[in-house]
Amino acid sequence: MTAQFGGCRCGRLRYELTVELGPVFNCHCPFCRQIHGAAFATIGLLPKSGFRWSEGSAEAARFTTPGGTVRHFCGHCASPICNHPLEPELLCLIVASLDDDSGVMPWAHFNTESKAPWFSIQDELPQFESNPTPEAWALLARRPLHSTTTCIMRGVAGDGQRVDQPPW
Numbered sequence: 631m632t633a634q635f636g637g638c639r640c641g642r643l644r645y646e647l648t649v650e651l652g653p654v655f656n657c658h659c660p661f662c663r664q665i666h667g668a669a670f671a672t673i674g675l676l677p678k679s680g681f682r683w684s685e686g687s688a689e690a691a692r693f694t695t696p697g698g699t700v701r702h703f704c705g706h707c708a709s710p711i712c713n714h715p716l717e718p719e720l721l722c723l724i725v726a727s728l729d730d731d732s733g734v735m736p737w738a739h740f741n742t743e744s745k746a747p748w749f750s751i752q753d754e755l756p757q758f759e760s761n762p763t764p765e766a767w768a769l770l771a772r773r774p775l776h777s778t779t780t781c782i783m784r785g786v787a788g789d790g791q792r793v794d795q796p797p798w
């Protein structure tokens with residue numbers, strides 16, 4: 631694959647992805663909404679080993695949430711870059727930090743039970759009321775993400791049906 635690049639708004643932080651971005655979802659949890667100042671955050675999963683800082687890692691600020699997730703963001707311009715959840719193999723990339731996110735296509739909405747009351751979901755993507763369980767995250771992290779994504783995307787795009795459980 632061709633490497634993908636990204637960084638923060640002010641340019642002090644730069645990173646490189648050496649693997650394909652895995653499943654992408656829109657998270658409507660209260661934490662993402664407040665941190666991002668938006669209706670939801672769009673997050674892509676990848677194995678932690680596929681991410682490396684190429685510039686300015688010392689400029690990265692960190693915040694550990696009560697749930698144990700470590701957020702990495704620029705200490706100068708405050709752009710969010712990525713989160714490390716408790717699952718050690720997994721990294722959650724903030725899709726908006728990519729230089730080129732034109733090929734990104736979310737496949738689901740998570741945590742819709744805490745969706746902003748003023749925001750209406752207008753697409754046909756599957757909706758999950760809460761987050762995947764830790765077991766589901768762990769399973770997802772161990773799968774070949776690219777093939778998983780392809781499989782899920784085909785399922786979602788093919789019949790457009792809503793699903794009740796995350797498909798992994």
Ligand SMILES: [Zn+2]
Pocket residue numbers: 638639640641642643704705706707708709
């Ligand atoms: Zn910055």
Ligand SMILES: [Zn+2]
Pocket residue numbers: 657658659660661662663671741
């Ligand atoms: Zn969230």
